[in-house]
C-alpha cells in the first residue's frame with residue numbers, strides 16, 4: 001500500500017461500541033494508520049437520524065472517541081475528528097443533493113430495509129447516503145473500508161462524484177469501497193450478526209459482572225456433555241476464535257471433537273480472555289474519561305486538521321458550481 005493512499009471511514013455514535021464494531025471496523029482502521037494517510041471520524045451527524053436525545057448523542061460521541069483512542073488510534077498518525085465539528089460536511093451535502101437522483105437513493109438497501117422494518121422514515125434517513133458521500137468526497141479519499149452493508153453507500157458516493165465531475169469538471173477523486181472478505185461477520189450472543197439493534201452485543205468496555213452474565217447467555221446447541229460437538233457451527237467457538245492464537249483454537253477444536261466438553265467451561269474461559277484482552281485499553285480509556293479537557297483538545301486539534309483538507313475541497317467546489325460569486329469567472 002502506498003502510504004499516500006488516503007483511507008477514510010467513520011463510525012456512528014449511536015450506542016456503546018461492541019466487539020463486532022471492534023473487530024469489523026475499529027481494529028482494521030487502527031492498523032491502517034501505519035500504512036496509509038488515514039482519516040477516521042465519529043459520525044454524529046449521521047447518528048442524528050436515529051438518536052433524538054442531546055445528552056445521549058453527546059455522551060455517545062465522547063465515549064466512541066475515547067474508545068478509539070484507548071484502543072490505539074493515534075491522533076499524530078491519523079486525522080481523527082468528530083464529523084459535526086467540521087461544518088463543510090453539511091455544506092457539501094446540500095450541493096451534492098442537487099446532483100443526486102431520487103432513484104439512486106430509493107434503491108439503497110439500508111433505507112429500504114429500515115422502511116420494511118416499519119420505521120417511519122424522515123428525510124435525514126433518506127438523504128443519509130448523500131451526507132456519507134460528502135464525508136468521503138470532502139477528503140478526496142481513495143479507499144473506504146466498510147462492512148458489506150455499507151458497500152452500496154460507497155458506490156453511491158462514487159456515482160455522485162462521477163455526476164458532479166461530469167457536470168462541473170474534474171473535482172472529486174472516485175472512491176472505492178474496501179471490503180475485507182477475510183473478516184467474517186462477528187456473531188452476537190444469539191448467533192445472528194452482532195448488532196446493537198438486536199440486543200445481542202457484547203460491548204467492548206462492559207463491566208465485568210455484566211460481561212459474565214452476557215457470555216453465560218451465549219446460545220449454544222442442546223448437545224449433552226457426553227456428545228461430540230460441532231465447532232464450525234457454534235457461535236461460542238466463533239467468538240472464542242477472536243481471542244485466541246491458532247494453536248489455542250486447535251486445542252479447543254480437539255476438545256469439541258471429544259466427549260466431555262461443557263459449554264459452560266468454555267464460556268468461563270472466554271470471559272477471562274475477553275477481560276484480559278481489553279484490560280490495558282480499559283485503563284487508558286478510564287484515564288481519558290477522567291480528563292475530559294485532554295479529550296476535547298485532541299478532538300479539536302483533529303477537527304482543525306480535517307478542516308484544512310475540507311476547506312481546500314470546498315473552495316474548489318464553490319468555484320465550480322458558482323457559489324463563489326466574489327470572483328468573476330473567466
Ligand code: ADP
Nearest residue numbers: 020021024025146147185186193194195196197
Ligand atoms: P450496529 O449493527 O451495532 O448498529 P453499525 O452498523 O453501526 O453497528 O456498524 C459500525 C461498523 O462496525 C461498521 O463498519 C460495521 O461493518 C462494523 N460492524 C458492526 N457489527 C459488526 C459485526 N457483527 N461483525 C463485523 N463488523 C461489524
Ligand code: TRP
Nearest residue numbers: 008009010011012043046132135
Ligand atoms: N454509514 C456508515 C455506517 O453506518 C458510517 C459512515 C458515515 C461512513 N460516513 C462514512 C463510513 C464515510 C465510511 C465513510 O457504518
